[in-house]
Amino acid sequence: MDLVFYKMQGSGNDFILFDLNSVPVNISQMSAWAKKLCQRCFGVGADGLIFLEEVRNGEIDFKWHFYNADGTKAEMCGNGARCAAWLANYLGLAGKEQAFLTEAGVIHAEIVKENEVKVELTEPKDLKLDVKIFIDENDFNIHYVNTGVPHVVFFTENIKEIDVNKIGRRIRFHDYFSPSGSNVNFVQIVKKDFILLRTYERGVENETYACGTGAAASVYVGFALGLLNREVNVVTSGGEKLKIFLQGERIFLQGKTILVYKGFLNKKILENI
Numbered sequence: 001m002d003l004v005f006y007k008m009q010g011s012g013n014d015f016i017l018f019d020l021n022s023v024p025v026n027i028s029q030m031s032a033w034a035k036k037l038c039q040r041c042f043g044v045g046a047d048g049l050i051f052l053e054e055v056r057n058g059e060i061d062f063k064w065h066f067y068n069a070d071g072t073k074a075e076m077c078g079n080g081a082r083c084a085a086w087l088a089n090y091l092g093l094a095g096k097e098q099a100f101l102t103e104a105g106v107i108h109a110e111i112v113k114e115n116e117v118k119v120e121l122t123e124p125k126d127l128k129l130d131v132k133i134f135i136d137e138n139d140f141n142i143h144y145v146n147t148g149v150p151h152v153v154f155f156t157e158n159i160k161e162i163d164v165n166k167i168g169r170r171i172r173f174h175d176y177f178s179p180s181g182s183n184v185n186f187v188q189i190v191k192k193d194f195i196l197l198r199t200y201e202r203g204v205e206n207e208t209y210a211c212g213t214g215a216a217a218s219v220y221v222g223f224a225l226g227l228l229n230r231e232v233n234v235v236t237s238g239g240e241k242l243k244i245f246l247q248g249e250r251i252f253l254q255g256k257t258i259l260v261y262k263g264f265l266n267k268k269i270l271e272n273i
């Protein structure tokens with residue numbers, strides 16, 4: 001059997017996707033596949049790996065299994081959700097408007113244009129504003145919210161000067177967030193409806209070009225603090241634009257979603273894992 005996979009990116013956050021109808025993988029192997037295949041030189045290379053599992057119960061179209069590049073399972077991924085929704089539609093698993101199950105809850109998605117997908121994230125929870133944490137004798141005033149996965153939000157005047165990997169890693173592994181840790185977002189407000197965003201991602205353990213739930217967390221926190229509007233354009237470090245809309249406690253994320261290629265995996269890659 002050919003191991004068909006799809007390489008996609010959502011605003012520069014990139015993913016490998018498999019349809020479990022054609023590539024049956026045991027759940028106990030999924031993490032190892034992610035760790036191997038997400039490696040940029042020894043594998044395909046990606047920030048995360050997604051398995052789509054068809055579900056026929058009327059309420060949802062499919063269920064996903066999401067893994068970070070280091071093989072850890074994550075409850076949710078905003079850009080991955082946009083890619084999964086697009087692919088599910090492309091493969092006939094779901095229509096243009098669809099619902100699918102993640103560990104964080106049911107995600108509603110809509111293919112709004114040929115290569116543009118809008119998703120409604122799960123309700124934000126655990127908001128904490130103005131938390132002081134100490135790192136190397138410096139104190140940082142940070143904010144926190146879970147938009148499907150945990151996110152720290154830190155506002156800065158000059159995003160270019162931030163050492164995202166160094167400071168991001170220190171905050172991500174800070175005791176305050178133990179044991180799950182957190183993604184860390186650095187935000188520069190340009191206008192009330194326009195921010196620049198750089199994200200250190202848990203599970204990739206690096207800065208990525210974009211993070212959908214991170215964009216959502218940044219706007220949600222910015223709005224709670226009276227710094228941002230309900231509708232905000234977010235430019236991520238890859239230079240792409242994400243749109244966040246808030247409607248009460250509902251958060252919507254919209255942006256470009258591209259199928260980069262469809263490939264056949266060499267089975268040898270999966271030997272000895």
Ligand SMILES: N[C@@H](CCC[C@H](N)C(=O)O)C(=O)O
Binds near residue numbers: 080183202
């Ligand atoms: N890139 C994602 C978030 C993926 C999960 C994250 N790395 C975690 O483990 O919390 C997004 O677009 O939301």
